[in-house]
Amino acid sequence: MDLVIRHCRVRGEPGLRDIALADGRIAAVGPALPERAPQELDAAGRLATPPLVNPHVHLDKALLGEVMRPNASQTLEEAIAITWDFKRAYTEDDIVRRAGAVVEMAVAQGTLAIRAFADVDTVGGLVPVRGLVATRTRYRHVVRMQVVAFPQEGILRDPGTERLLREAMTLGADVVGGLPWYEMTDGDAREHIDTVFAIAREHDADIHMLVDDTDDPNSRSLEYLAVKTLREGYAGRVSASHCGALAAYNDVYAGKVIGLVRQAGISIVSNPHISLVLAGRRDREPVRRGITRVKELVRAGVNVASGQDDVNDPYYPFGRASQLEVALFMAHTAHQTYPDEIEAVFDMVTVNAARALRLPGYGLAAGSDGDLLLWDAATVKEALTKQLPPAHVIKGGKTLARTSVRSELFL
Template identity: 35%
Template sequence: MKVINARLRQKDGLYTILIKDGVFAAISPQEESVCASDQDIDAHGQLLCAPLVEPHIHLDAALTAGEPEWNRSGTLFEGIERWSQRKPMLNREDIRRRVKQTVSLLIDNGVQHIRTHIDTTDPSLIAMHTLCELRDELKEAVDIQVVAFPQEGIHSYPNGEALMEQAMEIGADVVGGIPHFEYTRELGEKSVKSLIQLALKYDRLVDVHCDEIDDPNSRFLEFLAHEAMQAGIGDRVTASHTTAMHSYDNAYCSKLFRLLKHSGIHFVSCPTESIHLQGRFDSYPKRRGLTRVKELTAAGMNVGLAQDSIFDPWYSLGNGKLLRSLDFGLHICQMMGYDDFVHALDFITDNSAKLMQLEDYGIAVGHPANAILLSGEDDYSVLRNQGEVLLNMRHGKILMQRQPSKVTHRVRL
């Protein structure tokens, strides 16, 4: 099987990609466009790209907006209240139905790798059991990393620490946390120490909802980075959101960046969610409420972009399109120069693959034949036109394929 007439990221010209036994066997430049056989996939000069990576989403809450009540204020904390109302309604069938529907939506939009945060502040841990089950069941179509996420705190929720331990025993891949939501600064720091110890005990990755607040005095990021560095696991740790960084002054950030760089931790920003949830206490001027994506990237640190939510109590929109999150992120962070555009897809591909520590990711000889076909010739044209995902292929097998949208009638001007 071959993919012919394909363009590849950061390369000129057309390419033929040979696939054997579900693996990329050869990648060869073409001197000109060639005709396809019945067994070939003709890319027609479109961009063949590594699959998109969704590094931060809440599959257990997906498709629950308005159940039983809508988040009327649109705030983060009312979202947590509404989710607390929805949790007693959870059951295995409900979770399986919504997760499968959401994962199908993500696959249709080019995603093959997902990190999902699953709430552990539920004594039944039904969502954790169900997501670990689905992770194994759906592995032929998608990779899922399950994060044990204490939505209402490790030490501020009854039996929260024991529930986190149970989640690890059930099979969570990643240890989560939310130190800024703990009742006190001391409990927040204690929660960071607890989750680092869990990660060391179970040899797991770490992904913390960290300083997802406008408060410039919320500075758990420095504590997380230091603890990760001291434990020697910085490259296994991700700080998600870190929106308080948008409210830090530059003098503090200058000092903070030195620590962050030395620690080696990763970052995830969720542009559509953060621009919606943050700045709620401002009149004008109003903060944008995103972490410093542009500055972190310029300093050589790794940042991935994510959707966070799809139709849940925190964000009642969402359509599974990571390209939309990328578009929002570049606009909000004022990363609108040509040099930003030409590598834009890194934020939803390579960068997120790195923080998830995915092995053999990317289009290279010897790697699994996992790829998507995007309508566009390069990062810039895909971004500018919000290119469609025309094909999603995993281990050489087609998961999804669609025809490009076409205008069938246009008035003559």
């Protein structure tokens, strides 16, 4: 053995467990393991979990908040215009620098897998994809990154994007993105979805679209996406983020769409930080929370995951790449505060997100990757409450990051 961690708590297991790691993988998990290693770590009752996974973040735009001009009108329209100014001037190096800073922030906080969206459009061309592919290469020993070729300005609305999406996949993007609800008409939204599936098929790639990111109940592209997924035999390979309109549908139609989503094995990725500040902006009181029907989706057996989405950019001024914070926001936003619901929000940033990304080897069982976190807490609830980074981040059986926080009181 290379490393044995003694006396951990493991979710769903009574008592304490030891975890033995060899050759970069988990070799055994059990009470009082006989395995020995030159290096042993006493977890002293700390919670051990697999790493956090961020299934949705725009690393190409991250940290633009440091350098952008103020959003004078405080509207989404101006945020988009500010982003255009930067996109026209992007360089690959600039993107690697900003994205890399966020990757390092995320790793220290226990996130070892990231699905990163790169804008693909006629404003910035393929520079964001090249930048994030280079970031993926630079950090490949640390974090599993999937790059999404994301048509931020639409496909039919921005002629030329379809060709750029194909080139982005050839340049090394892993996943085909989509933004169907942003097209001009319902018909165009369907054509957008059809185009994304055609490109995904050409590259045998998974799909991750931003769907119905609006309070408008007339935005109905999730229904067509689910049906298309079933017809194309793509069940289990498609994720849909946001789906805010689902919350605005009447209950009968929403129930039908949730059933289709479940049948199509679509993962729903809900990002509470950003929805809370961007959605419901035109509401008078009561102002809606702007997130999708998380509780109903969970109850229907849909795989629900949760991501950071934005880190200090024209869309969102905060963000510290903490998936533990995302889980806490989700607990508040989606009324997930009973014991099983607290476990469920932690699943959204760990196992469910890993399932959406279809990460092989993820987990804490014998044979899994040797990637795990030791929290300065005995339970998920305590970790969520304390909001401290993991005490140890272990990657391939070796310590990758360590955090200790010490307060001094002079009473």
